[in-house]
Amino acid sequence: MPDEIDDTTRALLQEVLKRLCGIIQCEDSTLWIAEGAFLMPVIGVGIHSERFIGKYSHPLDEGIISMVHASGQPFCENNIRTNPHHSARLDQQLGVQTDAMVATTVVSKGEIVGILTCVHTSPAGETGTTLSFQAADMGELEFTAALTSRVLDSI
Numbered sequence: 577m578p579d580e581i582d583d584t585t586r587a588l589l590q591e592v593l594k595r596l597c598g599i600i601q602c603e604d605s606t607l608w609i610a611e612g613a614f615l616m617p618v619i620g621v622g623i624h625s626e627r628f629i630g631k632y633s634h635p636l637d638e639g640i641i642s643m644v645h646a647s648g649q650p651f652c653e654n655n656i657r658t659n660p661h662h663s664a665r666l667d668q669q670l671g672v673q674t675d676a677m678v679a680t681t682v683v684s685k686g687e688i689v690g691i692l693t694c695v696h697t698s699p700a701g702e703t704g705t706t707l708s709f710q711a712a713d714m715g716e717l718e719f720t721a722a723l724t725s726r727v728l729d730s731i
């Protein structure tokens with residue numbers, strides 16, 4: 577599916593993700609699409625997105641984002657560094673640590689095709705106060721996932 581997303585659709589989804597980041601005040605938001613044994617980050621906005629969109633693949637059998645994809649259940653964690661299921665693979669590549677994350681599935685034509693994530697990060701090894709997500713943020717994420725699903729249905 578990533579190759580099927582044309583430039584116009586890609587631009588529309590980037591604007592939708594940018595809107596989401598503005599509303600819930602997150603640093604990065606990413607649309608991940610399942611392809612083979614991986615989740616591929618295909619569209620993203622935020623301070624780190626240019627460094628991994630199209631340049632990274634995440635194993636479908638590792639970490640929380642894969643758990644969300646497999647279970648179909650939304651996820652919110654405000655102290656993700658301490659969660660034993662969190663995969664730090666992308667964090668290590670970017671030199672950051674994920675402090676908080678919300679994630680939910682994206683469904684197209686009745687099938688889970690990927691997930692949407694929003695994160696708060698800090699430099700690797702930094703301690704101190706971190707940003708968190710609220711219940712209303714999950715509602716905005718799910719609304720954005722529903723919009724994204726409708727757009728992908730049209731492809």
